[in-house]
Amino acid sequence: MHAIQDSADVLQLILDTMYEGIVLVDQYGRVREMNQAYLKLLNLEKEAVLGKHVTDVIENTRIHHVLETGIPERGHLQRIQGHDMVVHRIPIWQDGKVIGAVGVLIFESMSDLYRIIERTQVMLHNESQKHSASVPTEHVALQKRVYTIDETIGQTHAIKVIKQMAKKAAKTPVTVLVTGESGTGKEVLAQGIHYESAFANGPFVSVNCAAIPEPLLEAELFGYDDGAFTGARKGGKPGQIELAHMGTLFLDEIGDMPLNMQAKLLRFLEDKEIQRVGGVTKRRVHTRIIAATNRDLEAMVRGGQFREDLYYRLNIIRLHLPPLRSRREDIPLLLEFYLEQVSKHLNKPDVCFDSNVVQLLMQYDWPGNIRELVHTVEVLVSLADTPRITKHDFPPHLTKFFEMQNHETSPVTSSGVELTPSTNEPTVSPAQNVREVMANHEMTVIRQALLDAHGNKSLAAKKLGIHRSTLYEKLKRYGLR
Numbered sequence: 001m002h003a004i005q006d007s008a009d010v011l012q013l014i015l016d017t018m019y020e021g022i023v024l025v026d027q028y029g030r031v032r033e034m035n036q037a038y039l040k041l042l043n044l045e046k047e048a049v050l051g052k053h054v055t056d057v058i059e060n061t062r063i064h065h066v067l068e069t070g071i072p073e074r075g076h077l078q079r080i081q082g083h084d085m086v087v088h089r090i091p092i093w094q095d096g097k098v099i100g101a102v103g104v105l106i107f108e109s110m111s112d113l114y115r116i117i118e119r120t121q122v123m124l125h126n127e128s129q130k131h132s133a134s135v136p137t138e139h140v141a142l143q144k145r146v147y148t149i150d151e152t153i154g155q156t157h158a159i160k161v162i163k164q165m166a167k168k169a170a171k172t173p174v175t176v177l178v179t180g181e182s183g184t185g186k187e188v189l190a191q192g193i194h195y196e197s198a199f200a201n202g203p204f205v206s207v208n209c210a211a212i213p214e215p216l217l218e219a220e221l222f223g224y225d226d227g228a229f230t231g232a233r234k235g236g237k238p239g240q241i242e243l244a245h246m247g248t249l250f251l252d253e254i255g256d257m258p259l260n261m262q263a264k265l266l267r268f269l270e271d272k273e274i275q276r277v278g279g280v281t282k283r284r285v286h287t288r289i290i291a292a293t294n295r296d297l298e299a300m301v302r303g304g305q306f307r308e309d310l311y312y313r314l315n316i317i318r319l320h321l322p323p324l325r326s327r328r329e330d331i332p333l334l335l336e337f338y339l340e341q342v343s344k345h346l347n348k349p350d351v352c353f354d355s356n357v358v359q360l361l362m363q364y365d366w367p368g369n370i371r372e373l374v375h376t377v378e379v380l381v382s383l384a385d386t387p388r389i390t391k392h393d394f395p396p397h398l399t400k401f402f403e404m405q406n407h408e409t410s411p412v413t414s415s416g417v418e419l420t421p422s423t424n425e426p427t428v429s430p431a432q433n434v435r436e437v438m439a440n441h442e443m444t445v446i447r448q449a450l451l452d453a454h455g456n457k458s459l460a461a462k463k464l465g466i467h468r469s470t471l472y473e474k475l476k477r478y479g480l481r
């Protein structure tokens with residue numbers, strides 16, 4: 001890896017790595033910098049934009065107004081190339097004068113926005129639940145629960161069985177292990193259990209064990225006391241376990257928890273007591289644990305990467321969420337639900353799917369499961385030029401999937417994508433089994449996503465609608481780098 005030369009290189013690298021479009025203009029509104037993401041979206045070369053007035057480069061921009069007013073505009077909608085995009089326009093002040101402005105275009109972050117909104121709702125819900133202890137019960141009844149088990153979408157037999165089991169689990173305080181591929185709804189189900197359990201008045205605390213660097217995980221989970229380490233906050237800090245007191249602790253990606261932390265978690269499960277890092281006293285914590293993973297814990301136990309005793313402690317009630325491709329009848333329900341949600345959010349109430357689109361999407365494999373479906377609906381709705389979304393609006397990886405299917409199926413109609421399961425079964429040679437075909441397809445989709453993301457794995461994972469750790473696993477499995 002080349003050493004990064006100086007701060008200018010670092011800045012350029014940061015700008016060009018971001019997937020938000022960034023434009024910098026001087027006090028006269030002339031473009032001084034535009035990053036790769038923005039250039040790619042506008043389909044322009046950097047040389048063609050530098051020095052030009054921003055109004056000659058970006059449609060419907062108001063960045064020159066921001067230069068005049070000096071007032072930032074955050075989260076505004078701007079129509080570019082027929083699509084509504086969310087932008088920030090930030091003036092740069094120096095010595096009491098506006099010397100330029102930065103425009104940030106967040107053109108692919110609808111799902112991020114929704115996730116923030118979802119989290120805020122959960123936080124608000126938790127807050128209101130905390131305060132509700134002192135208000136009359138009618139107020140509690142009026143509270144809108146964010147996710148109940150019944151609200152989660154799914155009518156297939158497998159899902160109905162899981163919902164029934166989840167309801168039973170909610171009535172007990174025991175540990176639940178939720179398994180299933182990334183994006184199948186493990187956290188949604190965990191929230192459903194929480195809000196229907198005796199812990200519902202307490203907080204739902206979610207910890208992603210894969211997202212926290214190993215050295216920080218202990219302090220994050222168990223908290224720390226005053227002076228536990230250099231830079232430790234004065235007065236110490238409670239850990240996530242303590243914060244989940246009287247509520248639910250959701251340990252996501254538990255399979256990624258390092259062995260030494262597994263031992264500490266096991267001790268907590270046995271004693272129900274925690275000791276903050278650098279602390280001497282023990283604190284009793286009453287919380288229900290729901291753990292989740294997309295990894296094969298049994299294989300990890302056999303391979304010595306996951307403690308057997310912890311596995312048995314966690315695996316008291318096991319709920320396995322099947323991948324979306326094995327419950328295809330739920331796809332139209334999910335499409336309908338998210339179409340309504342997204343079109344409301346984007347203020348495009350008339351948008352609908354061509355019936356053929358739903359039929360096609362039912363045949364897609366959804367490697368990123370429901371998360372990928374949600375993301376796809378967001379992309380389709382936000383980029384739709386006309387109210388009726390057709391197959392021509394599909395993102396490239398979907399079009400490619402159906403082209404491949406067409407290639408493998410016979411006969412195909414003139415439109416090329418009129419596939420129905422009864423008439424156009426994929427022609428799979430006897431030597432190939434379904435698993436092989438699916439793996440080949442998955443490999444192609446991943447390769448394409450990596451190419452599209454110029455090798456940036458986080459971006460590729462985002463495009464695929466899967467978690468980064470899942471992408472790494474798949475790359476390893478397929479020997480891709």
Ligand SMILES: Nc1ncnc2c1ncn2[C@@H]1O[C@H](COP(=O)(O)OP(=O)(O)OP(=O)(O)O)[C@@H](O)[C@H]1O
Pocket residue numbers: 151152153154180181182183184185186187188189252292293294370371374466467
């Ligand atoms: N049954 C469902 N009904 C409606 N939306 C769902 C359902 N299940 C999941 N979703 C949506 O799918 C997305 C992914 O769900 P969730 O985060 O629960 O998946 P996960 O299995 O925990 O993923 P990961 O393993 O990557 O953490 C979220 O946007 C969620 O709202």
